[in-house]
Amino acid sequence: xxxxxxxxxxATATGGRATAPWAATGITIDTRALEPGDLFVALxxxxxxxxxxxxxxxxxxxxxxxxxxxDGVPADAPLLIVDDVLQGLExxxxxxxxxxxxxxxxxxxxxxxxxxxxxxxxxxxGQGQVHAAEKSFNNQWGVPLxxxxxxxxxxFAVIEVGMSNPGEIAPLARMARPHVAxxxxxxxxxxxxxxxxxxIAHEKxxxxxxxxxGGIAVLPAGLPVSDILTQKAAAIxxxxxxxxxxxGCDYRLKDVTLQRDTTIVQARARGAAVLFKVxxxxxxxxxxxxxxxxxxxxxxxxxxxxxxxxxxxQPPAGRGARERLVLDTLEDQMTIDLIDDAFNANxxxxxxxxxxxxxxxxxxxxxxxxxxxxxAVLGDMLELGPQEDDLHRAVAEHPAMxxxxxxxxxxxxxxxxxxxxxxxxxxxxxxxxxxxAQRAHALVDAGDVVLVKGSKGSRVSLVVDAxxxxxxxxxxxx
Numbered sequence: 002x003x004x005x006x007x008x009x010x011x012a013t014a015t016g017g018r019a020t021a022p023w024a025a026t027g028i029t030i031d032t033r034a035l036e037p038g039d040l041f042v043a044l045x046x047x048x049x050x051x052x053x054x055x056x057x058x059x060x061x062x063x064x065x066x067x068x069x070x071x072d073g074v075p076a077d078a079p080l081l082i083v084d085d086v087l088q089g090l091e092x093x094x095x096x097x098x099x100x101x102x103x104x105x106x107x108x109x110x111x112x113x114x115x116x117x118x119x120x121x122x123x124x125x126x127g128q129g130q131v132h133a134a135e136k137s138f139n140n141q142w143g144v145p146l147x148x149x150x151x152x153x154x155x156x157f158a159v160i161e162v163g164m165s166n167p168g169e170i171a172p173l174a175r176m177a178r179p180h181v182a183x184x185x186x187x188x189x190x191x192x193x194x195x196x197x198x199x200x201i202a203h204e205k206x207x208x209x210x211x212x213x214x215g216g217i218a219v220l221p222a223g224l225p226v227s228d229i230l231t232q233k234a235a236a237i238x239x240x241x242x243x244x245x246x247x248x249g250c251d252y253r254l255k256d257v258t259l260q261r262d263t264t265i266v267q268a269r270a271r272g273a274a275v276l277f278k279v280x281x282x283x284x285x286x287x288x289x290x291x292x293x294x295x296x297x298x299x300x301x302x303x304x305x306x307x308x309x310x311x312x313x314x315q316p317p318a319g320r321g322a323r324e325r326l327v328l329d330t331l332e333d334q335m336t337i338d339l340i341d342d343a344f345n346a347n348x349x350x351x352x353x354x355x356x357x358x359x360x361x362x363x364x365x366x367x368x369x370x371x372x373x374x375x376x377a378v379l380g381d382m383l384e385l386g387p388q389e390d391d392l393h394r395a396v397a398e399h400p401a402m403x404x405x406x407x408x409x410x411x412x413x414x415x416x417x418x419x420x421x422x423x424x425x426x427x428x429x430x431x432x433x434x435x436x437x438a439q440r441a442h443a444l445v446d447a448g449d450v451v452l453v454k455g456s457k458g459s460r461v462s463l464v465v466d467a468x469x470x471x472x473x474x475x476x477x478x479x
Contacts, residue, residue, distance in 0.1 A: 037061030094145030110185025174211025380455020
């Protein structure tokens with residue numbers, strides 16, 4: 002396997018000192034995910050990565066990036082010693098970006114970053130070698146780690162850029178130096194750190210600060226804050242490709258048809274009709290896919306092939322993945338449909354998930370309850386700032402609610418929603434997801450479609466796990 006980094010290259014990039022010659026074929030910050038030949042980066046976060054260097058070397062790490070020789074590690078062990086490990090990782094990321102000829106895409110937005118990044122992996126991968134971030138590696142260590150892992154012969158790179166506080170996006174964007182920057186959308190999220198949605202829009206727009214000369218901004222149209230985004234693009238002389246549902250968009254969403262696990266999308270791409278399929282139900286997935294096609298346009302790729310390759314994408318666990326669980330292996334009609342959207346939540350993404358649930362078709366006459374039900378299990382939405390109480394209560398007014406059968410709620414914030422739900426909709430409420438998970442067997446019945454949605458910190462993934470244990474997963478039908 003070709004070396005990703007040699008000791009000489011890494012020392013030159015970081016200004017560090019290699020204690021011995023080595024060559025690494027990958028990079029990791031987690032010994033649990035380490036593969037033989039990786040460079041282990043001893044970051045300090047909740048725990049000091051230096052405490053795991055000896056373990057990493059025993060597992061076959063090619064070397065470790067450290068700021069000191071850890072206790073129990075011989076001085077002649079293969080190390081790269083730098084003044085600061087995070088800064089060393091950043092230097093590797095910048096050096097990897099400098100040596101590549103790949104066309105780089107940066108993706109940010111209040112919701113949909115990871116899904117859109119994975120759609121772009123599918124789209125770009127059909128037309129060249131693509132490198133993209135793993136999972137949601139989009140923060141101060143995730144971006145440089147993604148860059149540092151980039152093979153020299155990559156033709157495309159997709160870098161996800163996130164934030165929790167003001168001022169975080171621009172430095173990461175400047176590190177990535179994208180040729181194209183995509184903003185998925187701007188909605189109420191991370192309001193604890195911002196005064197209002199305008200502040201969020203300005204922060205998201207700062208991804209354009211990293212654009213290479215002649216770069217292209219792919220921007221959502223029709224938002225209350227769209228002017229902030231387009232004004233930023235104009236200020237740096239970036240060409241804009243717009244996408245949305247409004248007339249005048251370069252990429253315009255015309256019609257969306259939701260099926261059990263598929264979205265059929267009709268759109269216009271610079272006036273030409275485009276029809277494509279997304280292998281998951283959701284209008285929000287259709288809009289993300291439209292943005293991904295606009296990126297393909299910005300990169301001068303084959304749009305017809307890109308539209309076909311969108312169908313290769315499916316949402317991962319926790320982000321809207323849908324599966325059918327067979328409750329009784331002797332009666333294959335005894336099933337529930339589980340929509341696992343337990344990774345993150347804010348008012349916009351919760352609304353989108355409720356629309357998916359409302360469009361789902363339960364099965365009647367197969368369970369204890371004669372009529373199949375649409376059931377939502379909702380955990381707290383976090384980081385919404387002073388408006389969080391009102392935003393939780395407002396979920397009761399979402400139009401999709403009238404199509405649901407029951408809403409179960411988890412957490413102190415969702416208690417506010419629970420208290421204003423109509424009696425007919427009100428299911429059960431528990432303080433913690435663990436308590437709710439213990440009731441999983443009583444919450445659902447054969448024929449039901451069940452959505453589990455909440456911020457990661459609400460831990461409603463425990464409810465997902467408990468529901469999965471009720472049956473066996475069956476392949477989804479297309």
